[in-house]
Amino acid sequence: xxxxxxxxxxxxxxxxxxxxxxxxxxxxxxxxxxxxxxxxxxxxxxxxxxxxxxxxxxxxxxxxxxxxxxxxxxxxxxxxxxxxxxxxxxxxxxxxxxxxxxxxxxxxxxx
Amino acid sequence: xxxxxxxxxxxxxxxxxxxxxxxxxxxxxxxxxxxxxxxxxxxxxxxxxxxxxxxxxxxxxxxxxxxxxxxxxxxxxxxxxxxxxxxxxxxxxxxxxxxxxxxxxxxxxxxxxx
Numbered sequence: 001x002x003x004x005x006x007x008x009x010x011x012x013x014x015x016x017x018x019x020x021x022x023x024x025x026x027x028x029x030x031x032x033x034x035x036x037x038x039x040x041x042x043x044x045x046x047x048x049x050x051x052x053x054x055x056x057x058x059x060x061x062x063x064x065x066x067x068x069x070x071x072x073x074x075x076x077x078x079x080x081x082x083x084x085x086x087x088x089x090x091x092x093x094x095x096x097x098x099x100x101x102x103x104x105x106x107x108x109x110x111x
Numbered sequence: 112x113x114x115x116x117x118x119x120x121x122x123x124x125x126x127x128x129x130x131x132x133x134x135x136x137x138x139x140x141x142x143x144x145x146x147x148x149x150x151x152x153x154x155x156x157x158x159x160x161x162x163x164x165x166x167x168x169x170x171x172x173x174x175x176x177x178x179x180x181x182x183x184x185x186x187x188x189x190x191x192x193x194x195x196x197x198x199x200x201x202x203x204x205x206x207x208x209x210x211x212x213x214x215x216x217x218x219x220x221x222x223x224x225x
Contacts, residue, residue, distance in 0.1 A: 004153070008151075034213070042218070043201055043216035043217060043218050043219055044154070044201070044216050045216070046213045046215075049213070087154075098156060098159065098169065099156070099214060101153040101154040101155075102153055103151060103152065104153065
């Protein structure tokens with residue numbers, strides 16, 4: 001079983017749609033959770049951290065369920081510019097900041 | 112601030128050749144990392160340096176060596192390149208090796224080993 005699992009997609013959605021990505025992780029010792037965004041042939045960039053209480057940043061909402069070891073990202077009112085690969089990332093547990101990356105979910109927003 | 116820079120951007124090697132990938136950051140970060148990204152595999156940690164003067168193996172260290180030259184620079188060396196090392200290599204840095212710290216990535220080096 002992969003340490004971080006995501007649906008690879010692609011998710012093809014029209015502009016204005018709401019889309020949700022899910023992610024599961026296997027290490028119950030993981031303490032930090034993130035969503036990164038990666039554009040084609042570019043480096044990953046932090047989209048948002050994910051907190052137990054849930055957090056929102058504009059059109060983006062992230063949720064964490066520690067009991068189920070499940071992370072989600074909701075994008076409302078999708079824009080063409082949201083087209084990218086979204087990487088679910090968790091800390092590998094322990095004291096050091098070793099991140100474990102999911103393989104990513106590809107989102108294509110259509111006009 | 113340039114953030115994290117990497118050189119070269121592209122490289123083609125023949126099997127058995129050696130090369131060094133360079134990485135530098137200007138954010139005064141303590142920790143630096145080398146990843147490789149392959150289709151369907153996600154990013155995998157090769158080596159990391161929690162602080163200047165220390166280096167540790169990650170998930171896939173075989174075939175690589177690293178040097179933390181100073182606080183700013185962290186290089187990755189392939190002593191004898193193999194086709195299996197064809198990949199995109201990303202360097203990253205973070206402030207201190209706390210679990211909540213965000214990592215910032217360089218633009219990547221695309222390596223093809225023939």
